[in-house]
Amino acid sequence: MTRLVPPVAGDPHGLDDVRLEVRKFVAEQRQAGRIGRSADCWLTGWDEDFTRALAARGWLGMTVPVEYGGHGRSHQERFVVTEELLAAGAPVGAHWIADRQIVPSLLKYGTEAQKRKFLPAIARGECYFAIGMSEPDSGSDLASVRTKAEPVDGGWRITGAKVWTSGAHLAHAFICLARTAALDPAHRHDGLSQFIVDLRSPGVDIRPIISMNGKHHFNEVILDEVFVPDGPDGMVFGTVGDGWQQVTSELSFERSGPERFLSTFTLLADVAGHMSARALPRHTDLGRYVARIAGLHQMSTAVAGALERHEPADTAAAVVKVLGTTTEGDIADFADVLGIPDEMDDDPYRTMLADAVVQRPGFTLRGGTNEVLRGVIARGLGMR
Ligand SMILES: Cc1cc2nc3c(=O)[nH]c(=O)nc-3n(C[C@H](O)[C@H](O)[C@H](O)COP(=O)(O)OP(=O)(O)OC[C@H]3O[C@@H](n4cnc5c(N)ncnc54)[C@H](O)[C@@H]3O)c2cc1C
Numbered sequence: 001m002t003r004l005v006p007p008v009a010g011d012p013h014g015l016d017d018v019r020l021e022v023r024k025f026v027a028e029q030r031q032a033g034r035i036g037r038s039a040d041c042w043l044t045g046w047d048e049d050f051t052r053a054l055a056a057r058g059w060l061g062m063t064v065p066v067e068y069g070g071h072g073r074s075h076q077e078r079f080v081v082t083e084e085l086l087a088a089g090a091p092v093g094a095h096w097i098a099d100r101q102i103v104p105s106l107l108k109y110g111t112e113a114q115k116r117k118f119l120p121a122i123a124r125g126e127c128y129f130a131i132g133m134s135e136p137d138s139g140s141d142l143a144s145v146r147t148k149a150e151p152v153d154g155g156w157r158i159t160g161a162k163v164w165t166s167g168a169h170l171a172h173a174f175i176c177l178a179r180t181a182a183l184d185p186a187h188r189h190d191g192l193s194q195f196i197v198d199l200r201s202p203g204v205d206i207r208p209i210i211s212m213n214g215k216h217h218f219n220e221v222i223l224d225e226v227f228v229p230d231g232p233d234g235m236v237f238g239t240v241g242d243g244w245q246q247v248t249s250e251l252s253f254e255r256s257g258p259e260r261f262l263s264t265f266t267l268l269a270d271v272a273g274h275m276s277a278r279a280l281p282r283h284t285d286l287g288r289y290v291a292r293i294a295g296l297h298q299m300s301t302a303v304a305g306a307l308e309r310h311e312p313a314d315t316a317a318a319v320v321k322v323l324g325t326t327t328e329g330d331i332a333d334f335a336d337v338l339g340i341p342d343e344m345d346d347d348p349y350r351t352m353l354a355d356a357v358v359q360r361p362g363f364t365l366r367g368g369t370n371e372v373l374r375g376v377i378a379r380g381l382g383m384r
Contacts, residue, residue, distance in 0.1 A: 043166060
């Protein structure tokens with residue numbers, strides 16, 4: 001029988017000490033008023049002081065080897081730390097992209113100079129990245145990107161427009177996917193390359209896209225002949241022409257982590273608290289959501305183990321993302337229907353609920369839509 005998700009290997013309680021250490025830290029931070037409770041904290045909670053406090057504990061760059069300024073710890077240890085921070089709604093947005101996906105990408109494709117420049121800074125909590133993939137007419141079909149990089153003396157000049165670029169107005173750099181050869185309809189995935197672009201470079205124009213609730217997370221990033229140097233100290237990322245393989249090879253890391261099922265966990269936890277206090281009517285669906293989260297925790301842990309062992313996990317990661325992000329949205333709907341607790345002046349809860357409802361459509365879109373991921377799963381099962 002085809003096994004969709006690998007079994008959980010090893011002792012599930014083997015990292016309980018790390019988990020308890022993070023819980024203690026979170027409780028201290030909360031008591032000191034340094035963190036509140038918020039929904040979708042990994043996208044919306046940008047707090048550089050908190051990021052530096054995590055770095056001081058050794059909880060950034062955990063999987064980065066010691067010689068590059070990291071801590072040489074396992075993916076499972078990083079998983080436990082991030083799971084606890086997300087479950088608490090801690091403001092982890094500033095370092096999230098850098099720590100989650102730029103670290104493994106740099107370790108795999110970065111030049112020695114790029115690793116030495118960025119990895120220690122990421123582990124210190126001082127370097128923040130954004131993702132420069134989507135364009136106005138290219139989202140699911142990334143092979144259609146039109147941003148162009150042309151060779152010039154000493155490097156490349158990049159021209160184009162990126163959109164939905166989370167955090168670009170605050171980040172230092174993004175990895176930009178661009179066409180370095182004309183689109184060949186017969187080989188659409190060829191001719192793409194990646195570049196590390198300093199977001200303060202001449203020719204970069206970052207324009208805010210304001211969300212329905214008036215908040216600013218997204219941007220449009222216009223690149224007008226932005227120069228990127230090549231050579232040993234340059235910022236070409238990986239191999240020119242291999243952009244597609246590079247982008248897709250790290251997707252399992254991006255799709256299967258705890259951020260794909262915990263974006264509304266704080267809300268669920270508070271709903272449970274309000275039901276227990278009888279401020280909200282009791283509802284049996286609460287148990288269903290808790291059970292779904294417990295199952296997703298097992299599945300996501302299992303994928304983290306497979307990735308640690310370098311086993312292929314693309315299909316399993318897509319399963320976790322489809323089921324996890326659907327659960328996140330269902331929790332927002334559940335809390336929305338229950339409404340605000342009776343006789344309660346709880347502004348943080350009100351704000352968390354409102355944020356969860358506004359962010360909800362994005363859960364199943366970002367990182368690959370559910371429709372597209374169902375195609376990935378079908379192909380993984382040999383059905384297409
Ligand atoms: C909260 C959030 C944060 C984001 N942050 C970033 C970021 O930092 N950087 C970045 O580059 N991008 C970011 N994105 C963009 C995101 O990656 C895209 O929204 C996503 O890839 C979908 O692309 P699209 O919006 O162009 O929709 P489209 O690709 O146009 O899709 C529209 C609809 O058609 C469906 N569809 C498309 N193709 C298929 C297919 N083959 N089979 C079945 N159905 C299909 C989709 O499922 C969707 O419902 C973010 C998006 C969100 C919501």
